[in-house]
Amino acid sequence: MVAAAVAMVDELGAESLTLALLAGRLGVKAPSLYKHVDGLADLRAAVTVESKRELAGVLERAAVGHGGAEAIVALADAYRAWAKAHPGRYPMTIVAERADDAEDIAASSRLYAVVAGALRALRLDGEDEVDAIRALRASLHGFVGLEAAGAFGLPDDVDRSFALMVADVVAGLERRAAKDGTPAG
Structure with missing residues (x-):
C-alpha cells in the first residue's frame, strides 16, 4: 500500500494523496485502508519515511568511493537528480x-x-558540522526548488550554474575549515 502511495505522489504530487484516491487505485474501498x-x-508519514530512506540510499551510493570535494559534488548531483525524478516526494x-x-x-x-560523511574531509565537528550541513542543504534545496518551479528562464546552461554553485559552496566550506585550523585533506 505504501508503494502505491509513493507512486501516486510521484505521479500527482503530495497534495493529491487521499485515502479515497489510493483506495480507488488499489481497487478497494477506502475504509479497508x-x-x-x-x-x-x-499514510503521509509512511510516504515521507520511505522517501527519506530512498534518498539516503541514493546519496550513500553516490558518495561511495569519493572523498573530500568529490564526495560532496557526487552527493549534490545525486540529490538534484533524485529531486528532479521525484518532484512529488522531494x-x-x-x-x-x-x-x-x-x-x-x-x-x-x-x-x-x-551528508556528514561527505563533509568528513573538512574535519568539522559539533556546531561547525551542523553549520556546514545547513549551508550545503540550503544551497541545494534553493537551487532544486527554483529549478522545479521553472524559475531559471535565462538561456544559459543550468547544469553549469549548478556545478559552479556546488563548487563555490565547497570552496567556502573548505576556506572556513582552514580558517578554523582544520585543514581539509
Missing part, C-alpha cells in the same frame, strides 16, 4: 523528523549521517 494506516496523516524529504516517530527519526538521522 484503515487496516493498514490510522488515516491520511499516517518536498516530503526536507521536513524535520517527527519527534514521536522512531522510523522518521531513523530515516532523518541516516540522511544527516550521509
Whole structure:
C-alpha cells in the first residue's frame, strides 16, 4: 500500500494523496485502508519515511568511493537528480523528523549521517558540522526548488550554474575549515 502511495505522489504530487484516491487505485474501498494506516496523516508519514530512506540510499551510493570535494559534488548531483525524478516526494524529504516517530527519526538521522560523511574531509565537528550541513542543504534545496518551479528562464546552461554553485559552496566550506585550523585533506 505504501508503494502505491509513493507512486501516486510521484505521479500527482503530495497534495493529491487521499485515502479515497489510493483506495480507488488499489481497487478497494477506502475504509479497508484503515487496516493498514490510522488515516491520511499516517499514510503521509509512511510516504515521507520511505522517501527519506530512498534518498539516503541514493546519496550513500553516490558518495561511495569519493572523498573530500568529490564526495560532496557526487552527493549534490545525486540529490538534484533524485529531486528532479521525484518532484512529488522531494518536498516530503526536507521536513524535520517527527519527534514521536522512531522510523522518521531513523530515516532523518541516516540522511544527516550521509551528508556528514561527505563533509568528513573538512574535519568539522559539533556546531561547525551542523553549520556546514545547513549551508550545503540550503544551497541545494534553493537551487532544486527554483529549478522545479521553472524559475531559471535565462538561456544559459543550468547544469553549469549548478556545478559552479556546488563548487563555490565547497570552496567556502573548505576556506572556513582552514580558517578554523582544520585543514581539509
